[in-house]
Amino acid sequence: MLSVISYPVFGFSIILSLVLSVSLFPVDYFELRPEWLGLMVFYWTFRAPAQFGILLAWCLGLLLDVLEATPLGVNALAMGLIAFLVLTVHQRLRMFPMPQQCLMVFLLLGINQMLVHFIKQTLGADNTGFEYLWPALTGALIWPVLCVLLDNLNRKLG
Amino acid sequence: MRVSARGGLLIKSIFVQGPIPGFRLFLVIVLSATLIVLDTRFDKLETLRSALSTSLAPVVWLGNAPDQFSGWVASLFTTRDDLQAENESLNARLLILERRALKYAALAAENNRLRELLNASGTLDDRVIVSEIVGVSPDPFSHEVIINKGDRDGVKVGQAILDAYGLMGQVQSTSNFTSRVLLISDSSHAVPVEVNRNGLRAILLGNGDANSLELVHVPDTADIREGDMLVSSGLGGRFPRGYPVAEVATIEKVPGEQFIRIEATPRAQLSRSRMVLVVFQAEPELDDAVPASQMNAGEEP
Numbered sequence: 003m004l005s006v007i008s009y010p011v012f013g014f015s016i017i018l019s020l021v022l023s024v025s026l027f028p029v030d031y032f033e034l035r036p037e038w039l040g041l042m043v044f045y046w047t048f049r050a051p052a053q054f055g056i057l058l059a060w061c062l063g064l065l066l067d068v069l070e071a072t073p074l075g076v077n078a079l080a081m082g083l084i085a086f087l088v089l090t091v092h093q094r095l096r097m098f099p100m101p102q103q104c105l106m107v108f109l110l111l112g113i114n115q116m117l118v119h120f121i122k123q124t125l126g127a128d129n130t131g132f133e134y135l136w137p138a139l140t141g142a143l144i145w146p147v148l149c150v151l152l153d154n155l156n157r158k159l160g
Numbered sequence: 161m162r163v164s165a166r167g168g169l170l171i172k173s174i175f176v177q178g179p180i181p182g183f184r185l186f187l188v189i190v191l192s193a194t195l196i197v198l199d200t201r202f203d204k205l206e207t208l209r210s211a212l213s214t215s216l217a218p219v220v221w222l223g224n225a226p227d228q229f230s231g232w233v234a235s236l237f238t239t240r241d242d243l244q245a246e247n248e249s250l251n252a253r254l255l256i257l258e259r260r261a262l263k264y265a266a267l268a269a270e271n272n273r274l275r276e277l278l279n280a281s282g283t284l285d286d287r288v289i290v291s292e293i294v295g296v297s298p299d300p301f302s303h304e305v306i307i308n309k310g311d312r313d314g315v316k317v318g319q320a321i322l323d324a325y326g327l328m329g330q331v332q333s334t335s336n337f338t339s340r341v342l343l344i345s346d347s348s349h350a351v352p353v354e355v356n357r358n359g360l361r362a363i364l365l366g367n368g369d370a371n372s373l374e375l376v377h378v379p380d381t382a383d384i385r386e387g388d389m390l391v392s393s394g395l396g397g398r399f400p401r402g403y404p405v406a407e408v409a410t411i412e413k414v415p416g417e418q419f420i421r422i423e424a425t426p427r428a429q430l431s432r433s434r435m436v437l438v439v440f441q442a443e444p445e446l447d448d449a450v451p452a453s454q455m456n457a458g459e460e461p
Contacts, residue, residue, distance in 0.1 A: 017219065017222075020219045021219050021222045021269045023298050024219065024220060024223045024295050024298050025223030025295055025297075026223065026372075032300040033300040055184065056185055056188055057187075060192070065212065065213070065216060068209055068212040068213050069216060069219070069220075069298060070299050071299075071302070071332070071333065071340055072299070073195075073196050073199040073200045074195045074197040074198075074199045074205050074208065074209060075191070075192035075193070075194075075199065076192070076196060078190060078192050078195070079188065079192035079193075079196075082184075082188035082189075082192070083188075084428060085181075086181050086184070086185040090181065093412075101351045121196065125196075125200055126348075127301065127302075128455075133300075
């Protein structure tokens, strides 16, 4: 959709999402925190599928693995999967109205979270029910704001 | 001009497909699976993790910056009277603690003499460095914190972390400037403890709740009461001996079960403390000797 993208905006948004995924969220509502990096991967592969793809998403996921101290590769795989799914649907995704896009964000982030928790449980973590889907839901709710904001930044600075 | 250029790019970006994503996905899956297996089964990736973690130190620092900033602003607006009052109360507290430390030094010396009589090795005072918690784990299901001391300050994996009230956890991984600490309340954590009153040994498990721990495998005839203090026994060779860990909160006897259910409240303020102490156990070559002597001491009564 965007004819121009701004690399500084890309770098800044990624760093900000990494910072947001380790802090700046009230501790009591920790499980409600949106999956920031997943949203960023979604946005950038959606807006610039030719420039950002699976491998970059994988590298970013690796950084998230280090920050979250999960076994290296877990989040990386899940991020790569988001990028892949966005790449396969991005042409249809453009035609969707905003609510439907939000639904799509929820689905893909949900798949991401499910994969992460499936691997973690295979490796021996506790089963905590479906609480792990909260980040996908809050991520979907914040998507419209994020999308418009980043679009505007890209148009201004790109 | 601009509009038409935009339109052209727009068409291009809609229909551009790029290389086949399926192959890349396959590559990524294979790569991730290799990494996960290497990391969890063989522990081969500590250097990579440590390097990445060092390069991510600015991210942790940025995450902590707003808090630091608000603290700095608050300190700017502290009045002279407040500072003076604080100074006075701190001075008073210092005096009390110093008196206690004086007494403690005499007691420690006496204790060492008695231990010599028992033919056990003397206890040494542990060296500590003060550190600050700069982040908590983003995963709500794991209890981990990040502290601002790392390889550079000599922190090693496995060192014990204390706050002013008791044992908090142990260092799980280190990078150049920061380390990651696994708290005793994490569901994968266990501490060997003993009851301070009578030396009864047991294992204290975390269960994912910051305010309660579980004491397991205590037979229902054991002498344990509510309010008993649990101190680290040092038997695992990982934690130093004698630091308070938790206090027994509830004891529940379930008829028909071999063991009693015991819940304990951690002494350390796991979710509130900001300053922590990293303990350097003195004289590592004594480590082999310590468990044997402790066993002897434990068997005697």
